[in-house]
Amino acid sequence: MTPRTPPDDAHPYLRAASAGIRHHTRALARPDAAPPSPVDRAHLDVLHAHLTALHQLLAQIAETTRPPHPAAGRHLTTAHTRLWQATTEIHSAFHLLPSNPAEESAKASECHPERLPEGPPVLTICQRHLATGHVIRRTTTPTDLRAHTTACVR
Incomplete structure (x- = not known):
């Protein structure tokens, strides 16, 4: 028989991820720091990876x-x-941001993993998004996706 995990230690990785996001949010909002630079593609890629992992957990x-x-x-x-x-x-x-400041053409907004700023890694944001989209489409209808666009009325 294994000892029961105390409630404060039940989800250490999830708590650590939440703490990391809170730390990042506070660092961006510090009044004594330089004005935050606009978000870049790498930042959105990491945020997208976090959201897709959270999506799997929530499912x-x-x-x-x-x-x-x-x-x-x-x-x-x-x-x-x-x-x-x-x-x-x-x-x-992610696709509306230029891959570098010199490239602001319409081609930068298309979904082409080979044009990502860091090159085509094993799992690009587009591949991750398509894989997650495949999962959501097996469990959610287009009507459900449209139905959940309103704010809470409480």
Whole structure:
């Protein structure tokens, strides 16, 4: 019999990721620092990777919660869909940024992994986005994606 993990140690990696995001947000908002530079493609790529990982985690949590607690499962599924929408917007913003300051042509906004600033890595933002999109389309209908675009009315 293994000892039960205390509640404060139950999700150390998730807590560490959240702490990292909070630290990054505070560093960007420091009043004594130089004005933050505009976001670059590398920054959005890392943020997209974080959102897709969170998307996978939320999908697993929703699947295990839905059978015993259907109402909570529906809310988690809605959060899952909205997280996908946020991930899609990050991907779109990535392609609106030039790959370098000299290149601001329309070709920079097209989805071509071979033109990424760091070259075509094993898993580019586009490949990651397409793989996650494939998963979301197996579990979510286009109507569901459109239905979850309103703000909370509470």
